[in-house]
Structure formats: structure tokens, C-alpha cells
Amino acid sequence: MAVAKTPNNVVTFKGIGVSPGIVIGKAFLLDRWKIRTEKINLTNEQIKKEINRFQKAILLSKQQLAAVKERLLKEVEDKTYGSIIDVHLMILSDDALVKAAEEMIQQEKVNAEWALDQVLKKFTAIFDAIGDAYLKERKTDIEHVAERVKRNLVGEEAKGIAEITKDVVVVAHDLTPVDTIHMQKSKVKGFATDLGGRTSHTAILARSLEIPAVVALGNICSSVQPGDAIIIDGIEGTVIVNPSKEIFTQYLEKQRQYVYYEKELLKLKDLAAETLDGYRIELAANIEFPEEVPSVIEHGAEAVGLYRTEFLYLDRISLPTEEEQFQAYKKLTLQLAPRCAVIRTLDIGGDKINPELPREIEPNPVLGLRAIRYSLKREDILREQLRAILRASAYGPLRMMLPLISGIAELRTVKAIIAQEQENLRRSNIAFDERMEIGVMIEVPSAAMLTDLLAKECDFFSIGTNDLIQYSIAIDRGNRQVAYLYEPLHPAVLRTIKMVVSAAHNEGIWVGMCGEMAGDPLCTPILLGLEIDELSMNAVSIPTIKRIVRNISRKEAADITYRALSLPTAKEVETYVVSEMAQRFPDIF
């Protein structure tokens, strides 16, 4: 949402700051989605050029699909992918879509994206009216093909993130986690998007990669021109386009102060996360890539509390082999020792998909074939990953964690498979840690309700608040429209955490938290008061959380928690905790 516009074109936008830091740079507009709906009327002279552009995009799409198919056939056993690509290639060679769009460009004198959209709409209406399941799937195929062509049409003007070679700030309608992975290797210094939420994986990755970012800005994409000067303030969630000289100077100073503050905090690196009255808690880091380990250590993490292994799979076309995974996990273990790492099995699905791979479209991916459900469907992939983790456990302290467990039966099934793989390794005389702990993520409400039983059958819990909040309050964690309902201090969330912690402690197992709530300074006193044993967060948040832990007593935290739990709404809890914390930490709250 643009909140202010001044005569010299300075525009200030307010969104959600999802990755702290300040960056000042030039805008790079990644507007592949925006172009989708824009209609441009062409002059007679422009038509030929437009058809040419369209044909080039079709050709490029065909070449890309052929290349993907070739690689898939070589690298992936499941041949169904190959046949989906054949269908896509057929659609591109069929007159129905391509010729119809060309005719529309010619006759109605409109741009290719618009023409393609109109033709697509006609097809969709026909398919919808038929209502046959098989044909519905073909509709999805046509949509996918059209999307690829549009991407390639835009691609003529806008390069992909992976190819950015100059320092820029990316402005986009939306970004996928895979786009964010590419940023790591490119020169992207910050980003701002129309859509998104605090706990979307794109936001989480931005924090891990320490790229300042603001999301949920509404319409920044259509208000920025390529090359505009732009300031991203990931602390306040503000974006300023074409800043005046005064604003520019002001932000340079703010940037300097932020860097200084961060440096000062790092001095706490080797001190324990211990309250004023000597109560200790473990502060750990979440990682998506093993390359983050130096930053994890530098920020004073005592362990890796969550390694999201799916990022090994996301930006590549074939799955990593057991050996590749083993090498990655082993390297992580050796680099991190004597600290422990919790390796989570694959949590693919939901918003974590590989856009290059053809897939069955799910109407509700977040409630669909995700995480452990995917692993149990593709037991071959699960078994390879289990063997890789088990083998790596011979090289240092490792734990294994299972995502999206929804009940006891699921846990037992996975544990039986783990036991079989352990037995296979024993028989082959391959070393692994016989006592490696196996933990369960508590992120589905049904699992939270069953923690008294689950605690008897696993070694630890880690509360995944990103999903637990999403599924408990029924809000899509990546949807900016309902972002205001995403409240970690919601009384239902606090009660659930309390229940999970006491179920774990009753059975004598430890319980951690690895959702973003763990790194939110406002939640720290309550999480201390609820007696969570470990908090795992993005590495950059650790020093701030440590500072809070070291400057509050366990008694104070317990008193704050007791009162907070008696309040009926998230707003009241928040107002109360802010008032308590502002007295103690006026510079943070």
C-alpha cells in the first residue's frame, strides 16, 4: 500500500518487514506476473513484430520442454513426467491454442500476453462446463503451457533472477522460494513484493540469506520503474521509491546504526542463554543450506535446531542421490561438531515446489501431499534420505526430525521404516549412531492434541509454529489478505504450546520450537515462562533473543506468562507484553 506521494515523486510504501536490514539501491523489476493481464493496443505496424515475438516465445518454450524432458529421462526413474511433457509439447504444436492467439493478435491488434489470456479463458470456460475429471486435468496442462509461454514473452524484457549481474533490489509481484535460492548466487541486495507473509518460505529464506526484504506491499510492482532509486527498510517494513536527498541521508545513517547495533550484539556470542536467576535455555539456528554453518557459529548458535533438507531438492531437476545427501549431511555434521544438528526429513509440497518439474496440481497444496505424506507415498525417496542421515550420524551428533506428523499411526509407520533401514545398515556393517534421537514436529493441531501419546513414542518435539498457527487459526501463512490474523500470541496458540510442553515434560522428553515465533523478541518472555527447552530461529535473530534472555529472570518471565495466559485476545496479550517489555528493553519495543 502506498501511503504517501510527494511532488518530487517520492513514494513511501508500508508492508511487512520480513528480513531486517536496510538497503539502498536501484530497482530491478521482475514483472512477469503483472504483464499477464495488461492489454496493449497495437498499431498496424506493430502487429507483425508482435506475432514474431509470440512465435519466438513458443519456440523457446518448446526448446525448454525438450531439454527438460531429455534431462528427466536420463535422471529420473518415474517416466510419467516425460509423458506430461509430451502433452505440453503437443499443446504447443496444436493450432487450437497457438493459432487462435495469433489470430487474435492480428485481428484485434492486441499484445500477445493479452491474446493468450483471452484464448485461455475461452478454453477454461469450455472445460469447466464439461466437468469431466480427465479433461479437467488437460485444462491444467493448457494453463501450465500458457504460463510458460507468458514467462518467455516477458523474459525478452526482463531477465531471470539467476542472471542478474549488477547490484540491484528486486521488485516483484511475488517470488517463489526457488527465486530466492537464485538470489543467493546473484547480486540481489534486497527485495520488495506485492504479496507474501512473514512466515512464507520466501520470507524465511530472505532472513537466512540476510537479504533485507519487505513483502505484502500491495501494488509496488506497478508503481516502480526499472532503475528507480529505492530504499528497503526490512526493520520497519517500509519501502521508499525515489527518495529525496534528505531521506537518503537519513537512511544512510539508519543503516550505519543498524550495522553498529548488530556488531555490538555479536559480542554476546560466547555467553550462555541464561536468565538473571540462572535458568538456561538452548538457542539454536534454522538453516536451509549447509553453507550457512559459518554464520550460525558466528551468531552464537549452540546447535542447528532445524535443517530444512528440501532445499537440496528445490532448484534442481533430479533428486539428489543417497551419496550426495550423505556428503551434504556429513559435511554439516563435521563443520558443526561438537554442536548437534537436527536434520528434518523432506518437507516438499505446499509452497515448496520445483516449478521446473511437471506435477499434479492440487487444489489445496498446503492440505495436500506435503512433507511426511509425500515421503510415505514415495518410500523409495524416503529410504534414500533415511540411509543418508543414518550414515552421516556416524560422524558427529545428529538428530532426525519428522515434519507434518498428524497422528500415532503415521509416526509408527515411519519408525518401522527407519528400523528396517537401520537393520540393513547393520547387516552391511555400515556405521551409524544407534542412539540417534528421533523427534516429531508438532505443527498439525491433531498432533498437538495427541502429544501425551506421541511423547511416549519419540525422543523430542519441536513446535513448528509457522504451520501450527496456519492450521489452527485457518490462515494461509503466505496470504497477505489474512496476514493480520496470523497472531503467535493468540490465546489458542499459547494454550496449545502450554499443552505440548507439559505433555513432553510429563514423559521426560525435551521440547523445542523452530517456527518463526521462536525468534520473535516479543514472544521470548512467554516461551521462557512456558519452559520450552530450546528455541531455534534464523541465525541473525539469536543475539537479540539472547540479550532478552540474559536480562530477565525466570520469575519475571513466569509472572508475565501467567498474566498473558489469562487474557482473552491476541491484541490484549500483545499490548500487555509490549508494556512489560518496553520497560526493560526500551530500544527494542
Ligand code: PEP
Ligand atoms: C514450521 O512450520 O513452523 C516450520 C518450522 O516448518 P516450515 O516453516 O519449513 O514449514
Ligand code: MG
Ligand atoms: Mg512446517
